[in-house]
Amino acid sequence: xxxAPDDKGLYCPAGDFHIDPWRPVKKAIITHxxxxxxxxxxxxxxxxxxxxxxxxxxxxxxxxxxxxxxxxTIGNATVSFHPAxxxxxxxxxxxxxxxxxxxxxxxxxxxxxxxxxxxxxxxxHTFITESTFGLPIYRWQxxxxxxxxxxxxxxxxxxxxxxxxxxxxxxxxxxxxxxxxKKYENDIGKIYxxxxxxxxxxxxRQSSVALPTAPNPVDMEAKxxxxxxxxxxxxxxxxxxxxxxxxxxxxxxxxxxxxxxxxRRRLAIDRGFVLSDHADWPQLLQTxxxxxxxxxxxxxxxxxxxxxxxxxxxxxAEAMVSTPWEEAExx
Amino acid sequence: MQEFTQLFIAxxxxxxxxxxxxxxxxxxxxxPPRDAAWAVTYLTGRRPKTxxxxxxxxxxxxxxxxxxxxxxxxxxxxxxxxAETVSLLLPVEGKSAPLTLAQWLEERLLPLAGKTEExxxxxxxxxxxxxxxxxxxxxxxxxxxxxRVGVSQRLVTRALAAALxxxxxxxxxxxxxxxxxDDSFYAFLQEPDTSDxxxxxxxxxxxxxxxxxxxxSLGEIGSWQVEWKWDGIRAQVIRRGGQIFIWSRGEELxxxxxxEIAEAAKLLADGxxxxxxxxxxxxxxxxxxxxxxxxxxxxxxxTVGKKLLSEVPVILMAYDLLEWGGEDRRTTPLYERRQQLExxxxxxxxxxxxRLSPVLxxxxxRALEQKRQESRERLVEGFVLKSKDSAYxxxxxxxxxxxxxxxxxxxxxxxxYAQRGSGRRASLYTDYTFGVWQGDQLLPFAKAYSGLSDAxxxxxxxxxxxxxxEKFGPVRSVPPKLVMELHFEGIRRSKRHxxxxxxxxxxxxxxxxxxxxxxxxxxxxxxxLLPASERNLQ
Ligand SMILES: [Zn+2]
Ligand SMILES: [Zn+2]
Numbered sequence: 001x002x003x004a005p006d007d008k009g010l011y012c013p014a015g016d017f018h019i020d021p022w023r024p025v026k027k028a029i030i031t032h033x034x035x036x037x038x039x040x041x042x043x044x045x046x047x048x049x050x051x052x053x054x055x056x057x058x059x060x061x062x063x064x065x066x067x068x069x070x071x072x073t074i075g076n077a078t079v080s081f082h083p084a085x086x087x088x089x090x091x092x093x094x095x096x097x098x099x100x101x102x103x104x105x106x107x108x109x110x111x112x113x114x115x116x117x118x119x120x121x122x123x124x125h126t127f128i129t130e131s132t133f134g135l136p137i138y139r140w141q142x143x144x145x146x147x148x149x150x151x152x153x154x155x156x157x158x159x160x161x162x163x164x165x166x167x168x169x170x171x172x173x174x175x176x177x178x179x180x181x182k183k184y185e186n187d188i189g190k191i192y193x194x195x196x197x198x199x200x201x202x203x204x205r206q207s208s209v210a211l212p213t214a215p216n217p218v219d220m221e222a223k224x225x226x227x228x229x230x231x232x233x234x235x236x237x238x239x240x241x242x243x244x245x246x247x248x249x250x251x252x253x254x255x256x257x258x259x260x261x262x263x264r265r266r267l268a269i270d271r272g273f274v275l276s277d278h279a280d281w282p283q284l285l286q287t288x289x290x291x292x293x294x295x296x297x298x299x300x301x302x303x304x305x306x307x308x309x310x311x312x313x314x315x316x317a318e319a320m321v322s323t324p325w326e327e328a329e330x331x
Numbered sequence: 332m333q334e335f336t337q338l339f340i341a342x343x344x345x346x347x348x349x350x351x352x353x354x355x356x357x358x359x360x361x362x363p364p365r366d367a368a369w370a371v372t373y374l375t376g377r378r379p380k381t382x383x384x385x386x387x388x389x390x391x392x393x394x395x396x397x398x399x400x401x402x403x404x405x406x407x408x409x410x411x412x413x414a415e416t417v418s419l420l421l422p423v424e425g426k427s428a429p430l431t432l433a434q435w436l437e438e439r440l441l442p443l444a445g446k447t448e449e450x451x452x453x454x455x456x457x458x459x460x461x462x463x464x465x466x467x468x469x470x471x472x473x474x475x476x477x478x479r480v481g482v483s484q485r486l487v488t489r490a491l492a493a494a495l496x497x498x499x500x501x502x503x504x505x506x507x508x509x510x511x512x513d514d515s516f517y518a519f520l521q522e523p524d525t526s527d528x529x530x531x532x533x534x535x536x537x538x539x540x541x542x543x544x545x546x547x548s549l550g551e552i553g554s555w556q557v558e559w560k561w562d563g564i565r566a567q568v569i570r571r572g573g574q575i576f577i578w579s580r581g582e583e584l585x586x587x588x589x590x591e592i593a594e595a596a597k598l599l600a601d602g603x604x605x606x607x608x609x610x611x612x613x614x615x616x617x618x619x620x621x622x623x624x625x626x627x628x629x630x631x632x633x634t635v636g637k638k639l640l641s642e643v644p645v646i647l648m649a650y651d652l653l654e655w656g657g658e659d660r661r662t663t664p665l666y667e668r669r670q671q672l673e674x675x676x677x678x679x680x681x682x683x684x685x686r687l688s689p690v691l692x693x694x695x696x697r698a699l700e701q702k703r704q705e706s707r708e709r710l711v712e713g714f715v716l717k718s719k720d721s722a723y724x725x726x727x728x729x730x731x732x733x734x735x736x737x738x739x740x741x742x743x744x745x746x747x748y749a750q751r752g753s754g755r756r757a758s759l760y761t762d763y764t765f766g767v768w769q770g771d772q773l774l775p776f777a778k779a780y781s782g783l784s785d786a787x788x789x790x791x792x793x794x795x796x797x798x799x800x801e802k803f804g805p806v807r808s809v810p811p812k813l814v815m816e817l818h819f820e821g822i823r824r825s826k827r828h829x830x831x832x833x834x835x836x837x838x839x840x841x842x843x844x845x846x847x848x849x850x851x852x853x854x855x856x857x858x859x860l861l862p863a864s865e866r867n868l869q
Contacts, residue, residue: 135402135405135406135409136396136398136402136406136420137406137409137410137416137419137420138419139419139422239785239786257758259419260409260410260415260419260758261343261344261410261412261415262410262411262412262752262758262759263758264344265343265344266758266759268785282422302405305402305405308401308402309398309399309402312399
């Protein structure tokens, strides 16, 4: 086994390192800076070069980097990072030991995203794939269409003098939408970002991702008028007193989970946008085929479903157990 | 069809009655009459039989999506709604076909009845391809008929009345009559001569206001009429123009559901309107009210069979006389109306179906308060206090009519199982089964769906996902850790329940984070809440 889970995470004996460990380890190699992949406390961190700022922000210290495609020898293993298209700096991690190649996908999507590099197909013998949206009900519309929907939603609300509040994850989704809206910031209205998003926005800007100006609403004077504005906020801000400063508000949420009506309504938001940074079902199957892998290990999400389906298609597939992972999150 | 799809989605995505009403009204203002008639047919649960069943829909959708049946089932489990699952699974996204709702139904769906299974499959799969995702969802909803958009007949009535600028009572009456989903629907509803409807017209119900003060604050006991607060269906029985109409408080005409009351009401003189409570009533000995659960058996159906009629007989417990001799008597004081009501019913020499709600007399408020403690044993909810001088008003007003309920039952219970909600709650574990102690075992005792805040629901959901012990289909078991305070209104013996007990209106009052599960209630404590007559049965 080139990679196998131990009690701290996915371990590579040949190189004595862990990938996305969930407990502190000596050497952690990280696919991307989302909380379910990067956890603080390890002695050293290594990530793809564009992911440096987000990861060091999250880990609270400096991290080592390697450019996409560059190879690094660690013990008897050769490690390289390849774009996963998920968020800024997200990488698939390729590990080669004695001619056998394993790829850990981390989280990925196949669609273009202006805030990160496009997913790259890496051929391998064993592909460890995420399966967050591993059910055939998850099929995305083209992202441009959804981004355009978000824009016209904001525009319509602004016309009615309302404040649009869009709930998105702190890293990735927020910046992806903000980057798209940059060209409209002066046409439609002002953009603001909740305090919890400010540092990550800054990390993106420092990584040369162009984002619109988005001050923290809390920094505005007491009776500031937010009508016509678009406010980005983390989902945890929903229903908090923070929201009260916005009169005549309309709420939205951008997430792949919005595909299902029940989830949408359960959140008591006015509008759900099906915009995901993960592969949908067709993309999962396509990617698995593209890698040419003879063995598939599913992790993260609907693993059992994907595995059973792949096996029925004649593939050697199995689920990786023991990742402590919360079903309700999409990161 | 597109307008109807939008209507359906609008109704489905909001909990607010005002928003639903606005969506319905807007739809009825613009929809062709024929489409509107079909929409009403579906929204009021009168849809025609569809020539395909859920099993076929499942199979054909799985085939069209190119997935095995088990994967369809897993998808269905995640979505919680068959039609929605179908709409999400099919890859091709067509453009909504430019047919009206009536055309979809009359030219496509209903004619399928005579076709072979293969023909049906081909037709439905083709239509699925023609539609976009929302259209496919609503079209499949037309096939499955499992509509839970929270729209009552009353709301449809109000929306039609507003859209057509008609009186709601007239619309309600006409909707109960004979009509076909055709082009004359609006003309029929809008017919300006309303004499057909006037004869059936009920008065607005006057409702009692909740009382939570000291009764002495009401002053002299002698100026109040005190009655039991019966726990049934508030209704008006109307005898006019040689006809009988029974209206429930939901502004629904329910005449056909209660034939024994309709029959008895023939004995009333023409031009009489009585306000009262429909109750399930045991005919044995002196008669006694049956639990509400029995009455519920009569509610589910539009027509009642012989068996049910004899198993669950109903009576009208008469409260008030609103019209007599064809005249509106609502402004005469209650004591006069009551006198007249007593006179009318006495003349029927204690009719077994038309009964007079007894007036309770006490020396003092204190004496009455003691009597009130019998409420549970009597399967009533407490007292209603009416000022003897009061007119019969409109709606719920403070001051003259009070309902003085007994407190709900309460028990501390432990979460044992959880199931995903349906419809709008399909993604979260919101349907809970709670247990109480029997020795050192937890016995499943009651199910509850409501009472927690959204934040608490999410917290419980997280607990369930992270602590699942076992999965049985959609149900998960969890370690007994969470304690909730459960409130309920009624309690009775039940052979169908494992605990031997069934409770009514169970809901979560609060999450007792302060209580360890060991301190939850035991089945013995709960048995003690049973009415005395049931307490010692085994
Ligand atoms: Zn992840
Ligand atoms: Zn992620």
